[in-house]
Amino acid sequence: xxxxxxxxxxxAGRRGDFLAAFRELVPLVRAEAGCLDYGPAVDLDTSISxxxxxxxxxxxxxxxxxxxxxxxxxxxxxxxxxxxxxxxDLVAGLEIRVLEPV
Numbered sequence: 001x002x003x004x005x006x007x008x009x010x011x012a013g014r015r016g017d018f019l020a021a022f023r024e025l026v027p028l029v030r031a032e033a034g035c036l037d038y039g040p041a042v043d044l045d046t047s048i049s050x051x052x053x054x055x056x057x058x059x060x061x062x063x064x065x066x067x068x069x070x071x072x073x074x075x076x077x078x079x080x081x082x083x084x085x086x087x088x089d090l091v092a093g094l095e096i097r098v099l100e101p102v
Contacts, residue, residue, distance in 0.1 A: 001036065002098055004063035004071060009093035015042070015057050018090040021083070022059070028079045034070025038063045057092070071098065 010018045022040050029038045040061055043054040065071045074080060 002065050002068060002071065002100055004061070004065065005097045005099065006061040006063065007095045008059045008061065008091055009055075010057045010059065011090055011092050012057055014090045015059060018059060018087055021087050021090070022061075025079065025083045028077075029074065032070070032074055032077065034066040035074065036064035036066060068098070 008018065019040060019042075026038060026040075029035055038061070040059050042059060043056075045054045063071075065074070
C-alpha cells in the first residue's frame with residue numbers, strides 16, 4: 001500500500017469551483033482498481049500549537065492505493081485526463097507526495 005498527499009493550489013477565489021468539479025470526479029476514482037481511499041480536504045483553523053496559517057486557496061487530496069502501478073493507472077485514466085482539462089484554469093500549482101508506510 002502507498003499513501004499520496006496531493007496539494008492543489010487553486011486560482012485565488014476559485015477553490016469552490018475546483019471543489020465542485022472534484023466532487024464529480026471522486027466516485028469515478030473510488031471505483032478504480034487499486035483505490036483504497038480518495039478524498040479532498042481543506043485546512044481547518046484551530047488553536048493547535050504548531051499549525052501553519054490556513055490556506056484559503058488550497059485543497060489537499062488524501063489518497064491510498066494498493067500500489068504504485070495502481071496510482072500510475074489512475075493518473076492515465078481517461079476520466080483523469082478529462083478532469084485535468086476541465087480544471088486547468090482553476091489550478092495555480094500542484095505538489096504530489098507519494099509515501100510508503102513504515
